Amino acid sequence: MSKRNTSVKPPLITPADFFSSEKDKTKINWFLFEYAAEFDSKIKKTLRTKLKRKKIGNKQIAEFCIHYAKHMKREILDKLSGKVENVSLSYQPIEDFFPLLNDKLVDKLLTAAGEAWEAITSMCVNCPTRCISEKDQKAPMFDDLFYYE
Structure with a gap:
């Protein structure tokens, strides 16, 4: 009988x-963490x-989602301060992180970024944390070991 790998990857x-x-x-940085995780989950x-096929694995995708989320901080703060009317999702951080990707893959990543944005902001309506x-x-959640396991 073969053993099934039951180890959980961090x-x-x-x-x-x-x-x-x-x-x-x-709390804003917690929101960015939540957005990065949601973005990663939207990449099908x-x-x-x-x-x-382009030699971009799950680790690089996760690093990219973190990069993109951190890029969004300025957009969010500009919206909150009234500098801009709406938060914009840009292809630029995608091309900066993955300069060799073709336009079709960049567009697919931008679509996933948008889907993640819609999902995370719709959850905010009911979330008591008010990030x-x-x-x-x-944000006390940063010190909760549950999020690191």
Whole structure:
């Protein structure tokens, strides 16, 4: 009888990717962590297969989702301060991170970014954490080991 691999792989995106010191453990950075994880989940198997053909594996995809989420911080803060009317999702961070991807794959990643944005912001309506309206407050979830397992 063969043994099934029951080991659980640690997540590729963790809260630790979104703070470098205690002062960075804010609710806005928690939101960015949640967005990166949601973005990663929206990259479907078919797109992952196409990216794998370009030598882009799950680890690089996770690193990219983190990069893209961090890029969104400026957009979100500009929206909150009234500098811009709407948050814009851009292809530029995709091309910066993956300069050799063709336009079709960039577009598919941008579509996934949009789907993740819609999903995460619709969840915010019911979430009691208030990551956006209380953006500068400490997010205690950063210290919860559950999110690192």
